[in-house]
Amino acid sequence: MPTAIITGGAVRIGRVMALHLADKGFNIALHYHKSNPSAAIKEIKSYGVNCQGYACDFSNLIQAEQFIARVLADFDDVELLINSAANFIQENLEETQRGTLTDTLHLNLMSPYLLMRDYKRTINKGMVVNIIDERVRKHISTFGAYSVSKVGLQHLTELAAVEWGETVRVNGIAPGLILAPQGRAPDYLEKAARKVPTRTYGKTENLLQALDYLIENQFVNGDTLFVDGAESWQHL
Ligand SMILES: NC(=O)c1ccc[n+]([C@@H]2O[C@H](COP(=O)([O-])OP(=O)(O)OC[C@H]3O[C@@H](n4cnc5c(N)ncnc54)[C@H](OP(=O)(O)O)[C@@H]3O)[C@@H](O)[C@H]2O)c1
Numbered sequence: 001m002p003t004a005i006i007t008g009g010a011v012r013i014g015r016v017m018a019l020h021l022a023d024k025g026f027n028i029a030l031h032y033h034k035s036n037p038s039a040a041i042k043e044i045k046s047y048g049v050n051c052q053g054y055a056c057d058f059s060n061l062i063q064a065e066q067f068i069a070r071v072l073a074d075f076d077d078v079e080l081l082i083n084s085a086a087n088f089i090q091e092n093l094e095e096t097q098r099g100t101l102t103d104t105l106h107l108n109l110m111s112p113y114l115l116m117r118d119y120k121r122t123i124n125k126g127m128v129v130n131i132i133d134e135r136v137r138k139h140i141s142t143f144g145a146y147s148v149s150k151v152g153l154q155h156l157t158e159l160a161a162v163e164w165g166e167t168v169r170v171n172g173i174a175p176g177l178i179l180a181p182q183g184r185a186p187d188y189l190e191k192a193a194r195k196v197p198t199r200t201y202g203k204t205e206n207l208l209q210a211l212d213y214l215i216e217n218q219f220v221n222g223d224t225l226f227v228d229g230a231e232s233w234q235h236l
Pocket residue numbers: 007008009010011012013014031032033034035036056057058059083084085086087088107131132133134174175176177178179180181
């Protein structure tokens with residue numbers, strides 16, 4: 001059975017993707033940071049696949065550079081890397097603190113860069129999927145460092161697809177309004193959906209459909225699938 005590496009796999013979107021891939025027969029190398037991954041690992045194993053958890057702080061690039069080697073000590077048939085771990089800090093450009101800037105760029109852009117580089121150097125097959133954000137099409141600076149990191153991640157996706165296409169495909173998924181940010185009111189999604197052209201919010205199932213398409217279609221490379229109801233095309 002092939003193995004998928006998923007960063008941020010213990011919670012929310014990363015966890016849903018890990019469970020979906022386990023259901024498809026992938027063994028799972030599950031990255032986590034501060035969450036307890038026990039429940040996710042137990043649920044993944046209930047699909048009859050192997051699952052191992054790996055704690056790593058991706059704001060620390062030294063830890064990031066050790067990550068792929070740690071996985072390869074346990075799994076020898078990796079075919080997929082999903083970079084989902086990210087922070088989401090609301091500071092506009094003027095408000096941005098130095099720590100926010102460095103942590104955000106390390107976690108959201110530079111660690112995925114290093115993981116992708118090491119995936120190419122050592123695994124050199126299959127696909128990388130970077131989880132981006134529909135915000136990359138907009139010029140809204142409320143989450144300044146975050147937006148810059150995700151624009152960089154999309155460009156990195158395209159560069160790697162061109163450089164590595166012969167052996168490793170590299171694609172992105174740009175979610176729109178799918179899960180409410182932590183701590184928001186229960187009606188956040190319903191209210192925010194009024195600004196989406198479809199007047200709906202997306203479900204994690206819609207992201208899984210995008211992931212399946214990228215896995216199955218071997219000629220899609222360097223693309224970012226926007227799963228956002230066209231929110232990114234409007235300027236409110
Ligand atoms: N939610 C949405 O609707 C939405 C919309 C657009 C884009 N996205 C993108 O989709 C992805 C998943 O979003 P989400 O909302 O499910 O994520 P989330 O709830 O914000 O979870 C963040 C993830 O990042 C990990 N993480 C945080 N700090 C870390 C660090 N220093 N080192 C390593 N890992 C760290 C967390 O691990 P622990 O929990 O183990 O600490 C967690 O798994 C993200 O890339 C996000 O930008 C989401």
